[in-house]
Amino acid sequence: MRIERCSNKDCNRPFEVSEYKLQMPGTKEREDISCPHCGYTYTQISNGFFRMRSGNAWFIRKDGKVILMAENIKENASALTRFKRAERQRTGAKSIKRGQEIPIAVLVPRVTLKRRFDFDGTVRRAMPQLAQSINRYLNRN
C-alpha cells in the first residue's frame, strides 16, 4: 500500500494504491491506476493489478501550518456536519460539494492547558460546611 498524489493538476488529491501481485512469471504488463477522485488514469508495469481507494482524511501543509483535511463523502456526512457548517460560514458558499476537501483541524506544535481543578479553592470553599457537619456530629448527644 502506498499513497500517490493525482498527477492531474486540477485534482492533485492523494489516494491509496495497493498492488496485488499474481504468481505468473513473464506477465509484466502495463496496468491502469485511476484517481478515485477525478478518474485521471495512467499506467504502471505490474505482474498483477492495482486497486485504488480515496483517503477520507489527510494532512496538508499550507502557509507553514499542518492542516487535517477530510473529504466530503456520504460515509462521513454526519461526522462532518459541523465542519461543513464552519466551512460554509467561512467561505460564504451555499453548499459543500460531494468530494470537496474541507479543513478539520490545525496541528499545533504545543498546547498549554489551563489548570482546571483548583484543589485548594475547592477545599477552602467546602471548609465552612465541613466544620458545620463536624460540629453537628459532635453536638449530637
Ligand SMILES: [Zn+2]
Ligand atoms: Zn485526481
